[in-house]
């Protein structure tokens with residue numbers, strides 16, 4: 473589950489990580505009251521207004537603006553609230569901004585050199601450890617840094633059973649070129665950031681930029697946080713932070729009925745039991761000249777109801793030109809699945825695309841008969857290659 477910047481910062485603050493402080497509003501009428509509260513809290517009336525959407529690159533798209541007094545602030549807020557913000561990470565027509573964060577401007581006026589760093593924490597899938605990825609080149613696209621100057625990105629593996637060791641935090645602060653007080657502050661920042669990552673059960677923290685102010689404070693200016701869905705049951709308070717407006721509606725519906733569905737850009741919908749078989753099936757679709765339109769693992773129970781729901785979700789995507797069903801019958805019996813497919817075709821009267829069904833395993837022969845004898849545009853296949861050929865055929 474992805475969070476908004478202001479929610480991510482709340483997690484950081486709960487664990488003592490210094491952030492750019494602010495308040496969130498969804499209407500320009502709240503500016504007066506809340507900005508006074510903010511002035512009291514921070515002692516500054518120089519603000520930055522930041523659009524809260526689930527996408528980065530907001531600065532470039534005009535979603536991050538400065539204001540130096542209350543009149544400016546109201547104007548900036550009313551310009552950003554309600555805008556369709558277009559950034560390199562949003563859909564082409566942008567995302568509607570329905571909340572803004574008003575934060576203290578932490579880039580002090582007259583600052584001669586700006587020190588922005590990049591720090592993220594994520595899982596290193598090769599080593600099975602957590603990993604801190606960091607760079608002196610903060611504030612810009614990390615993808616660009618990775619492409620042009622990959623040697624400016626550093627990695628530090630953290631053994632999850634040991635946690636971050638003091639020497640590791642010091643090494644990071646050293647590699648970031650810090651000395652004196654800033655060095656100490658960075659060591660503290662990294663240590664608390666790591667603890668915050670672990671105790672919130674996150675799968676990604678990306679803090680870009682981390683700022684060093686001229687008086688040597690280290691703080692998080694931005695926060696991109698992804699929580700691990702599998703651990704959400706331990707964080708009931710975060711559960712209510714889900715912003716459905718920011719999520720793909722089909723994925724939301726799938727989650728509600730317990731289907732594992734990820735929307736993709738291709739033209740062949742697929743329905744598979746088991747994540748491994750789903751991956752292999754997506755490869756198969758590519759080999760036959762199609763592109764997978766989704767990843768869908770129906771799990772262990774592929775009964776008629778579930779098959780019907782899965783078809784309904786797949787068919788919401790107008791790009792789908794064919795559907796491939798690839799089910800391995802172990803405990804689940806293939807004839808039951810086949811009957812489920814036929815029932816689903818009966819119940820859904822808008823299936824206008826051909827369906828290729830490969831059922832292997834328990835009772836696969838009876839299943840093939842059911843498929844071959846039905847009145848719908850459903851074709852059976854026994855082997856992988858046969859399924860691939862049939863997809864190729866229906867796409868052309």
Ligand code: GDP
Pocket residue numbers: 492519520522527528529530531532536538576577578579611612680681693694695
């Ligand atoms: P992103 O563009 O979506 O990654 O949003 P960020 O929160 O990273 O903000 C974009 C950029 O705005 C940052 O890289 C900073 O350079 C700038 N910025 C953010 N907060 C402030 C601030 O308080 N004062 C000033 N002057 N610039 C800021």
Ligand code: MN
Pocket residue numbers: 528529680681694
């Ligand atoms: Mn950023």
